Amino acid sequence: MKKIAVFGMGYVGCVTAACLSRDGHRVIGVDISMEKVQALRSGHSPVVEPGLEPLVREQVASGRLEATNDIDSAVLDSEMALVAVGTPSEADGSVETHAVERVVQAIGRLLRHTDQPYTIVVRSTLLPGILEERLTPLLVEASGEQLGERIRLAIHPEFLRETTAIRDYDDPPFLLAGSDEDEVADAIFKLYPHVAAKRIHTDTRTAALVKYACNAFHALKVSFANEIGVLAHTLGADGHEVMRVVCEDNRLNISPAYLRPGFAFGGSCLPKDVRALTRFAQRNAIDVELLASILRSNDAHIERALQRVRDAGHRRIGLVGLSFKAGTDDLRESPQVRLAESLLGQGYDLKIYDPDVRLADLTGRNLSFIDQHLPHLASLLVDDPRDLYEHSDLLILATGVATHIDWQNEYFRDVLDLQRDLTSAPTAVVPTT
Numbered sequence: 001m002k003k004i005a006v007f008g009m010g011y012v013g014c015v016t017a018a019c020l021s022r023d024g025h026r027v028i029g030v031d032i033s034m035e036k037v038q039a040l041r042s043g044h045s046p047v048v049e050p051g052l053e054p055l056v057r058e059q060v061a062s063g064r065l066e067a068t069n070d071i072d073s074a075v076l077d078s079e080m081a082l083v084a085v086g087t088p089s090e091a092d093g094s095v096e097t098h099a100v101e102r103v104v105q106a107i108g109r110l111l112r113h114t115d116q117p118y119t120i121v122v123r124s125t126l127l128p129g130i131l132e133e134r135l136t137p138l139l140v141e142a143s144g145e146q147l148g149e150r151i152r153l154a155i156h157p158e159f160l161r162e163t164t165a166i167r168d169y170d171d172p173p174f175l176l177a178g179s180d181e182d183e184v185a186d187a188i189f190k191l192y193p194h195v196a197a198k199r200i201h202t203d204t205r206t207a208a209l210v211k212y213a214c215n216a217f218h219a220l221k222v223s224f225a226n227e228i229g230v231l232a233h234t235l236g237a238d239g240h241e242v243m244r245v246v247c248e249d250n251r252l253n254i255s256p257a258y259l260r261p262g263f264a265f266g267g268s269c270l271p272k273d274v275r276a277l278t279r280f281a282q283r284n285a286i287d288v289e290l291l292a293s294i295l296r297s298n299d300a301h302i303e304r305a306l307q308r309v310r311d312a313g314h315r316r317i318g319l320v321g322l323s324f325k326a327g328t329d330d331l332r333e334s335p336q337v338r339l340a341e342s343l344l345g346q347g348y349d350l351k352i353y354d355p356d357v358r359l360a361d362l363t364g365r366n367l368s369f370i371d372q373h374l375p376h377l378a379s380l381l382v383d384d385p386r387d388l389y390e391h392s393d394l395l396i397l398a399t400g401v402a403t404h405i406d407w408q409n410e411y412f413r414d415v416l417d418l419q420r421d422l423t424s425a426p427t428a429v430v431p432t433t
């Protein structure tokens with residue numbers, strides 16, 4: 001069995017190399033730092049990480065883990081490279097990719113003069129597009145051949161945390177491989193015979209963005225808990241207890257609920273309650289940047305939808321769904337009402353279809369909200385989706401569209417495929433007939 005070359009003997013690379021070696025692989029760690037290479041050769045871990053020092057000592061002594069600064073010999077002696085070099089921030093915040101580019105180019109240049117099959121697996125964190133648009137052309141140019149036959153390039157983001165890195169290596173949330181080829185994903189998963197975690201094979205861009213989404217989500221969670229903690233303190237509540245109870249809810253809180261990309265939120269509770277918290281914070285001079293940004297972020301989705309309608313260049317518009325979600329006639333703070341209001345204000349010829357909204361049944365605050373925002377709703381509503389379709393040059397498929405309309409209806413069959421592709425409703429759809 002050939003070796004696995006691990007490029008970059010930092011926190012990720014060194015843990016990966018030592019664990020792969022422990023699991024029976026022959027591993028060669030590669031780093032440009034001679035100091036790190038020397039440390040490894042003498043059985044010491046070049047980074048401080050619980051449990052790593054004895055593991056490195058044991059693996060180096062066993063002969064399965066070696067280290068070098070000579071890229072060529074490492075590649076010649078291996079069949080796969082795991083690239084775990086740093087991708088720090090540039091001064092403007094963008095991803096610095098020089099190290100990973102240099103590694104890929106160096107491997108490519110060497111492969112030009114051999115006929116060995118080789119797979120390069122990037123573990124470093126990279127934004128989608130960098131692998132496809134920067135690393136692939138560099139590798140093709142350096143190796144002198146197209147990828148896919150002999151030379152392969154994939155992404156395999158790492159999810160370990162410093163201080164629990166070995167435990168996380170053995171028990172990750174999942175193993176994620178980004179590649180166009182099943183064979184490459186399988187080769188990656190085969191590195192982990194002892195890891196029970198779910199294997200997820202996806203495309204390279206999705207895999208790369210999952211890593212960023214996870215880290216952004218973790219950062220968001222910390223900031224959220226901190227802001228709730230600060231508010232709790234001022235409001236005389238126990239922030240730790242508040243968050244402990246919040247986390248008890250596995251249905252709506254710690255769950256996939258509310259975590260699908262889509263259109264703006266609305267309704268009678270979310271905007272009102274977020275507003276109340278931020279107003280309280282403002283009055284007490286508490287800086288809650290995150291909470292204060294939520295409604296601004298929501299407004300931006302409505303503005304984006306309006307821009308898409310403007311860009312489409314049609315005047316006769318059909319809006320599917322007016323209430324804030326399908327299955328209710330609650331129109332209070334529905335983003336679709338805001339959308340409709342803005343479209344009317346900008347002179348669009350608008351018709352609305354929403355089988356849940358019957359004007360005669362609206363009462364109380366719901367009615368006064370609509371009187372204030374869409375006083376001529378009666379003249380805009382249509383009862384039959386056919387009327388909407390016939391009126392419109394452009395349909396806006398708003399939230400919950402699947403339950404608003406019978407998509408098998410012949411009038412809507414043409415847009416059925418587009419509906420499946422919806423990622424950020426409302427999507428403007430131009431009827432094809």
Ligand SMILES: NC(=O)c1ccc[n+]([C@@H]2O[C@H](COP(=O)([O-])OP(=O)(O)OC[C@H]3O[C@@H](n4cnc5c(N)ncnc54)[C@H](O)[C@@H]3O)[C@@H](O)[C@H]2O)c1
Binds near residue numbers: 011126
């Ligand atoms: N540290 C973490 O907890 C963590 C977790 C998940 C993912 N990541 C990602 O993994 C990647 C590596 O992170 P890290 O914290 O291990 O980095 P690090 O800075 O600790 O280590 C990077 C290593 O790469 C070496 N290196 C640089 N250029 C090289 C080259 N041309 N050839 C060989 N070696 C080279 C450096 O000398 C250094 O030892 C980054 O993209 C990071 O975002 C980090």
